[in-house]
Amino acid sequence: MRLVFLVFFAFGLTKINAKFEFKNAKCTSLDKSFLEFDGCYLKSVNRTYKYITVKTKIFKLPLKSLSVNIELFKRLNGYKPFLFNFTVDACRFLANHRNSFNQYFYDLIGPYSNVNHSCPINHDIIVDKLPIAYLNHMVTTVLPMPEGTYCMHSVWSANGKERVDMNIFFSIE
Template sequence: MSTNLKLFFQLIVLLFLFKQNVSEFEFTNIKCICLDEQFSSIEYCLLKSVNRSYKYISLKVNLFKAPVTKVKVNMVLHKRFNGYRPFLYNFTVDACRFLKNPAANPIANYFYGFLTVHTNVNHTCPFNTPIIFDKLSSNFVDHRITHVLPFPEGDYLLETNVYVNEVNRVVLKVYGSLS
C-alpha cells in the first residue's frame, strides 16, 4: 500500500474519532395563551437571551380553581415546510396517569425528560400550586435532540394544549431552530 493511501486512511480514521456534532438548537420564540382567565393566568412567559450562546425559557401559570385533578396534555411537533406542518409526533396523554408511571409511555416520557429538572410538575395529581417551568436552556434541549434522539435540521414548533376537565385552558407554542 502506498504511503499516500495510508495517510488518507489514517486521516479518515482520525476524522471519525474526533467527529464533533455541529448541530445546534436555538429557541426563536415562545407564545403562551391562556384561554380561560377565570381558571388560570400566565404570570410570565419569556424567552431570555443572556448572551449569544445561552438562551432559556421560563413560564409560570397561576391556578385559580385548585385543586386540579383531571389533566390531559396534547403535544404536536411541527416542522417548517412552507408553513408549519405536523412532523413525527402528535399525541395526547392523561397527565395524572402518566405521572404515576412515566415509563409506560416512552414518547411522553422523552418530552417530559426536557422538563423534569426545570419544573415543579414532578408529582401526581392534584395540582394546588402554580405551575412553573424555570430556565429550560437551549443547551439542555440541544443535547437531547442531537445526542439522545437525533432530529434533522430545520425550524420546529412544539405546540402544547393543556385540557383540564376536558376544556382547553392553555396553549403553549415553543419555536426553535436546529442548524
C-alpha cells in the same frame, strides 16, 4: 500517511454538530378566569446561557384531571405536521411513568418544573429557566432530530376543558 488522513477525514465528516436555538414562545390562556400567565418568555443572558421560563397563576385549584395534546410541526412552505401528534393523560402518567415516549417529553421539562408528583395539583405550574444547553443535548444527542425549523404546539386541558394553547418555535441547525 495518506490512509491515516483519509480515515481521519472520513470520521470527521460523520460527526454531527447540531445546535438547538429558540426562536419564539407564545402562551395563550383560553380561559382567563381559570389561568393566567405570570411569564412566558425567552431570555438570553449571554451568548452561551439562554433559557425559557413559563409561570402560570391558576385560580381554580386543585387540578384533578390534566391532559396535554402535543404536535410537532416542521417549517416547509408553512408549518406542516411532522413526526408526532399525541395526547397524554398527565395525571395518569405522573402516577406511574410507564410510557417511555411520554417520559422523553417529561424529561425535556421535568428537571426544571415543579410538576414532579401525581394529581391533584394544588399549586401554580412553573417551568423555570429551562436552559438551551439542556434542550440541545436532549434533541441532538438523546433523541436526534433532523435539522430544520419547528413549532411544538400543545393544548393543555384541565378538568375536562381546554385551558392553554402554547407554541414554542425553535430551530436545529
